[in-house]
Amino acid sequence: MASAASVFLLNVTGQIESAEFPEFDELYCKYCFVYGHDWAPTSGVEEGISQIASKNRNIKQEIVWNFPIEITFKSTNPYGWPQIVISVYGPDTFGNDVVRGYGAVHLPFTPGRHKKTIPLFVPESSSKLQKFTSWFTGRRPEFTDPKVVAQGDGREVTRVRSQGFLTLSFNVVTKDLKKLGYSNSPSEPPNPLMMSRP
Amino acid sequence: MAEVHIIGQIIGASGFPQHILFCKWGVHTGGAWKLLSGVVEGQTQVDNPQNEEMAFWSHPIDIHFATKGLQGWPKLHLQVWHQDSFGRNELYSYGFLHIPSTPGTHSLLTPTWRPLGTWQEQISQMFVGGGPQLKSPSLIYGGADRYRLQTTSMGQVHLELTIIPRNFERYGVEC
Numbered sequence: 480m481a482s483a484a485s486v487f488l489l490n491v492t493g494q495i496e497s498a499e500f501p502e503f504d505e506l507y508c509k510y511c512f513v514y515g516h517d518w519a520p521t522s523g524v525e526e527g528i529s530q531i532a533s534k535n536r537n538i539k540q541e542i543v544w545n546f547p548i549e550i551t552f553k554s555t556n557p558y559g560w561p562q563i564v565i566s567v568y569g570p571d572t573f574g575n576d577v578v579r580g581y582g583a584v585h586l587p588f589t590p591g592r593h594k595k596t597i598p599l600f601v602p603e604s605s606s607k608l609q610k611f612t613s614w615f616t617g618r619r620p621e622f623t624d625p626k627v628v629a630q631g632d633g634r635e636v637t638r639v640r641s642q643g644f645l646t647l648s649f650n651v652v653t654k655d656l657k658k659l660g661y662s663n664s665p666s667e668p669p670n671p672l673m674m675s676r677p
Numbered sequence: 678m679a680e681v682h683i684i685g686q687i688i689g690a691s692g693f694p695q696h697i698l699f700c701k702w703g704v705h706t707g708g709a710w711k712l713l714s715g716v717v718e719g720q721t722q723v724d725n726p727q728n729e730e731m732a733f734w735s736h737p738i739d740i741h742f743a744t745k746g747l748q749g750w751p752k753l754h755l756q757v758w759h760q761d762s763f764g765r766n767e768l769y770s771y772g773f774l775h776i777p778s779t780p781g782t783h784s785l786l787t788p789t790w791r792p793l794g795t796w797q798e799q800i801s802q803m804f805v806g807g808g809p810q811l812k813s814p815s816l817i818y819g820g821a822d823r824y825r826l827q828t829t830s831m832g833q834v835h836l837e838l839t840i841i842p843r844n845f846e847r848y849g850v851e852c
Contacts, residue, residue, distance in 0.1 A: 502727075515739075557682045557841050558714050558741040583735060585684060588782055588839045598689065598733035600724060631737050635699070635720035638760075641689075642727040660844040661682075662780040666851060 484655040486553045488521070489561070491586050493649035495529065495546040498567060498599070500643040503579050506542050506569035507531045508645075513583070513629035514552065515559010523550030531569075548649075557661065561586045562629040565645055567599060571617060578621045580643050583629040586651070588663050593649045600641040678743045679845050680713070683751065683776055685838035687721060689733040690757055692832030693769060698732040699723040700834065701756040704740060704776075705818055707749010715740035723760050731835075738838070747850070751776040754817040755834055757789060767806050770831035773818040777840055778852045785836040790828040 495508060511526040529546040552561055567580040580599025587593040602620045604610040613619050622628065656663055683704075690698050703718035721734035742751065754773040758766050772789035793799065794809040802808040816822055845852055 556741070557684065558739060560682075560684050560739065560839075562737065583737065584686070585737070585839070588684070588841065598735060600722075600733060600735070603725065628735065629737055631716060631719050631739075634722045634734075634736060637722040638725065639722050640725050640727060641733040660847070661841050662843075662845070663839070663841050664781045665779050666846075 484658045486555055487656045487659055487661070488551060488553050488652075488654040489586065490551045490652040490654070491548065491649055493548045493647060495544050495548065495565065496646045496648055497541040497543045497545075498580075498643060498645045499541055500567075500579060501540070502642065503569050504542070505531055505533045506567050506579060508544060508546070508565055508567045509625070510546075510548065510563055510565050511626065512550065512561045513564055513626050514561040515554075515556075517556040518552050518554040518559050518561060521551045521553050524548075525550065548647075555659075560588070563647070564625050564629050565597070565599070565647075566625040567643075567645070571619075573617055575617060577617075577619050580645070581622060581625055581628045582645055584647070587649050588651075590651050590653055593651065594646065595649070596644050596646045598641045599643045599645055600639040603638045603640050605636075605638060678711075678745055679848060679850070680843040681742045681744060681751070681776075682841040682843070683738060683740045683742070683838060684841070685738050685782075685836065687734050687736040687738065687755075688835040688837055689724070689731050689735070690832055690834045691731040693732075693757065693759070695759050695761075695769075696729045696732055697723065697725045697760045697762075698769065699758050699760065699766075700734060700736070701758065702736075702738075702753060703814070704751050704753050706742065706751045707746075709744055709746040710749055710751065711743045713741040713743050750778065752818045753836075754814060755787070755789065756814075756817075757831070757834065761806070765806070768808065768810050771811065771817045772834055774836075776838065780840050780842055780852065782837065782839040785838060787834050787836065789831045789834060791831050793827045793829050 564583045582597040582599040721736040724732040757769045770789035770791045774787040
């Protein structure tokens with residue numbers, strides 16, 4: 480069993496907890512993962528689609544999905560560390576599904592429990608004419624592939640509007656990262672006098 | 678050789694006079710550093726946020742370096758630009774930070790500044806926008822020529838970066 484490790488494992492469980500969208504209701508979300516060439520999922524679900532959730536006006540204004548995420552990746556190299564890409568959809572005034580937000584975040588790097596709140600944004604029309612036609616036809620601009628929000632190149636041509644936040648929680652377990660020579664946490668507990676503000 | 682992974686996001690910016698913002702970024706390293714994979718410069722999306730306090734870019738960064746020494750540890754330099762309603766871009770501010778050397782995930786907030794210019798330039802900037810820009814970006818992350826400048830403070834840029842060094846312990850380097 481104790482052979483020299485050449486791969487490390489990243490096991491993530493968690494959930495898409497909820498979203499804050501002041502303007503919209505009856506939303507559902509999709510998730511998928513974007514990762515580099517050296518990475519491969521070994522078990523778990525790579526994409527999912529949630530129920531349609533609406534707000535409870537009496538209790539709180541959040542939209543709760545409580546949607547599970549369970550996945551394990553293996554890799555030889557942290558380059559291309561997986562990102563979870565979320566897209567949120569909901570009906571417009573005519574009942575057609577339109578996108579209400581895209582967002583992405585890297586899976587946490589250190590073992591333990593992590594909570595992340597990420598901003599969600601939608602692409603905007605680039606010209607006044609397109610703005611008018613999208614208003615007139617009721618079709619708003621979308622990304623043909625939501626995975627572009629996890630990529631850095633080619634972003635300079637996109638104009639977006641951020642509107643709303645999504646909260647995720649993760650439990651992370653790693654295996655053999657140390658054995659491969661990687662350190663993902665400080666070697667000693669950080670100096671309490673040097674703690675940065677949260 | 679020891680290796681360093683820098684993975685994370687340029688999250689966004691807050692505290693700027695206008696909120697339609699984007700950012701040009703780059704990573705500068707010394708001669709002993711070799712880029713193995715990833716891109717070291719780029720430009721974010723333009724965000725016109727509904728909540729006007731903060732613009733969000735969620736711009737991913739994933740860089741893999743190999744190095745022979747600690748000299749020239751990577752620095753990230755930033756330029757924040759404002760886009761007005763006519764689609765014209767105007768430089769808002771400069772900023773830089775050293776990539777943290779401690780392994781783990783860091784929430785970072787970097788303050789930014791812009792050159793002031795003469796009083797004539799300041800008045801024309803009040804009416805028509807624009808403003809002085811640096812001729813060479815090395816002034817952003819270098820300290821040698823800064824004393825020639827007069828600057829004023831601008832907003833701040835939010836980042837979350839994770840540092841994963843590899844094989845530093847093999848050379849006795851504690852980080």
